[in-house]
Amino acid sequence: MADPDVLIHARGLSKKFGEFTAVDGIDFDLSRGEVFGFLGPNGAGKSSTMRMIGCVSPPTEGELTILGMDPVTQGPAIRARLGVVPQEDTLDVELTVRENLLIYGRYFGLRRDVIRERTAQLLEFVQLTERAGDQVEPLSGGMKRRLTIARSLISEPEILLLDEPTTGLDPQARHVVWDRLYRLKQQGTTLVLTTHYMDEAEQLCDRLVVMDGGKIAAQGSPRQLIDTYSTPEVLELRFSLAEQEQAAEKLAEIQAERLEVLADRILIYTTDGDSALDAVRARGLEPATSLVRRSTLEDVFLRLTGRRLED
Amino acid sequence: MAQSYATRQFRFWLTNYRRTWQGSIYSGVLNPVLYLGAMGLGLGTLVDQHGTASLGGVSYLAFLAPGLLAAAAMQTAMGESTYPVYGSVKWLKTYQAAIASPLRPADLFHGHLLWTTLRLTMNSAVFLAVMALFGAIRSPWAAVALPAAVLTGLAFGAPIEAYAMTVTKDTSFAMLFRFGIIPLFLFSGTFFPVTQLPAVVRPLAYITPLWHGVALCRSLSLGTAQPGGSALHAGYLIAVTVLGVVIGNRTYRRRLYA
Numbered sequence: 001m002a003d004p005d006v007l008i009h010a011r012g013l014s015k016k017f018g019e020f021t022a023v024d025g026i027d028f029d030l031s032r033g034e035v036f037g038f039l040g041p042n043g044a045g046k047s048s049t050m051r052m053i054g055c056v057s058p059p060t061e062g063e064l065t066i067l068g069m070d071p072v073t074q075g076p077a078i079r080a081r082l083g084v085v086p087q088e089d090t091l092d093v094e095l096t097v098r099e100n101l102l103i104y105g106r107y108f109g110l111r112r113d114v115i116r117e118r119t120a121q122l123l124e125f126v127q128l129t130e131r132a133g134d135q136v137e138p139l140s141g142g143m144k145r146r147l148t149i150a151r152s153l154i155s156e157p158e159i160l161l162l163d164e165p166t167t168g169l170d171p172q173a174r175h176v177v178w179d180r181l182y183r184l185k186q187q188g189t190t191l192v193l194t195t196h197y198m199d200e201a202e203q204l205c206d207r208l209v210v211m212d213g214g215k216i217a218a219q220g221s222p223r224q225l226i227d228t229y230s231t232p233e234v235l236e237l238r239f240s241l242a243e244q245e246q247a248a249e250k251l252a253e254i255q256a257e258r259l260e261v262l263a264d265r266i267l268i269y270t271t272d273g274d275s276a277l278d279a280v281r282a283r284g285l286e287p288a289t290s291l292v293r294r295s296t297l298e299d300v301f302l303r304l305t306g307r308r309l310e311d
Numbered sequence: 312m313a314q315s316y317a318t319r320q321f322r323f324w325l326t327n328y329r330r331t332w333q334g335s336i337y338s339g340v341l342n343p344v345l346y347l348g349a350m351g352l353g354l355g356t357l358v359d360q361h362g363t364a365s366l367g368g369v370s371y372l373a374f375l376a377p378g379l380l381a382a383a384a385m386q387t388a389m390g391e392s393t394y395p396v397y398g399s400v401k402w403l404k405t406y407q408a409a410i411a412s413p414l415r416p417a418d419l420f421h422g423h424l425l426w427t428t429l430r431l432t433m434n435s436a437v438f439l440a441v442m443a444l445f446g447a448i449r450s451p452w453a454a455v456a457l458p459a460a461v462l463t464g465l466a467f468g469a470p471i472e473a474y475a476m477t478v479t480k481d482t483s484f485a486m487l488f489r490f491g492i493i494p495l496f497l498f499s500g501t502f503f504p505v506t507q508l509p510a511v512v513r514p515l516a517y518i519t520p521l522w523h524g525v526a527l528c529r530s531l532s533l534g535t536a537q538p539g540g541s542a543l544h545a546g547y548l549i550a551v552t553v554l555g556v557v558i559g560n561r562t563y564r565r566r567l568y569a
Contacts, residue, residue, distance in 0.1 A: 107412035
């Protein structure tokens with residue numbers, strides 16, 4: 001490959017399962033040191049893409065190069081340089097925390113003393129040192145996820161793949177995971193992650209693609225995407241159920257870039273939320289609650305697909 | 312590299328075994344002691360009183376023991392190749408974790424076959440030792456019955472494991488046990504010569520791997536083995552094993568590389 005800093009290169013990449021097309025001709029490039037995200041709802045094709053990158057699912061069509069190699073013929077050589085955190089925990093719950101790292105280190109052909117040294121460092125990193133000798137089964141969901149992250153790092157991978165790293169975790173556990181991932185990013189690890197949480201994508205990703213129905217709807221940095229596909233501010237209004245429909249009609253007259261009527265609230269996209277709220281009140285409408293906020297990736301997704309992310 | 316990848320998976324099973332080895336040694340000794348005691352000695356006394364011409368002129372114990380050796384290898388292979396393999400892909404998903412490393416599906420398969428080979432060697436060696444203690448061995452050639460028993464086990468282990476990768480409900484194993492393993496155990500010449508079977512069903516016995524394993528182990532233990540016959544039995548068992556490996560390479564890949 002021409003540019004050694006392009007770690008993953010995909011053109012027209014597709015994955016079909018029989019009649020069903022999970023990934024439909026996507027293009028992207030991943031550069032060394034960046035945190036790259038696939039943002040989209042469940043079923044958008046994110047996990048299928050990750051499995052193709054992880055060399056455990058041969059592409060149906062298109063071009064895919066990872067670390068300059070072909071995933072179909074050079075899978076073992078590529079996987080030796082990848083770390084994978086799967087969506088579903090695949091820890092051996094019958095073994096101890098330390099044994100899980102030992103087994104995994106051996107899969108990569110590491111020597112026992114190297115594994116021992118890295119295990120100590122990694123358990124420190126994911127705050128599981130005290131649980132080293134414990135069986136995995138009784139650990140909490142957050143601990144298991146952190147152990148899975150430690151396990152994926154045992155081989156000191158050049159690229160770390162994380163499929164929905166915080167799905168199913170409670171808010172506190174999510175923040176601990178985010179903190180660890182942020183540290184990896186600071187250390188210069190190249191991360192590829194999928195998520196359907198816009199806050200996760202916004203906090204961690206340097207660059208992301210928005211996926212929907214197996215296709216890439218848009219790509220760029222979170223800031224670029226918001227600037228391109230949304231307005232600086234959003235006014236969120238809630239009306240009582242009886243008033244909502246009528247209010248929506250009246251609001252259509254307001255000078256705003258865009259109006260979204262959701263089941264439970266109305267979103268007004270504008271450069272100035274406060275003056276938009278004044279304009280709403282000037283029309284004699286009194287919302288039950290109102291909120292002026294900045295645009296997020298959720299708004300980008302809504303704009304691009306007409307649907308919400310976490311539905 | 313394939314060799315070393317398979318070894319990595321083999322070492323996983325070895326590490327895993329550290330939690331259960333005591334129980335398995337216990338049952339590895341108890342199984343031959345109970346069977347040889349109850350059937351070889353207990354039932355054998357009655358059989359021997361009626362004359363042992365149809366058994367080739369040896370005591371029932373000496374006739375039965377090598378047959379059980381082969382049948383026990385089949386049972387060991389069945390145990391190792393069903394739930395542990397199925398659980399790795401269905402419940403624990405440790406196979407899914409392993410294929411994210413450099414290991415390929417076939418490496419997992421071969422690593423587990425290596426493991427099955429070790430378990431078969433352990434159990435068969437213990438079985439032969441118990442046979443010796445019961446005085447059920449008639450020839451020094453019985454030592455060769457060890458690899459023969461291991462081969463018999465692999466002729467079941469490889470195809471059953473190949474099948475286990477295609478199974479989506481674990482009740483399939485109960486069916487396999489009930490309609491495959493148990494009939495083979497009873498009618499493949501383990502407890503009585505297949506010449507006692509009606510002539511119509513006798514060819515059925517000859518195509519089962521267990522009959523070949525039983526015949527091979529028995530001829531070695533009794534010292535009646537002939538080069539031609541032994542080569543035929545061993546060749547058949549090897550062919551079935553190789554077929555199982557070829558099919559398993561595909562079923563492993565299909566299950567794990569979607």
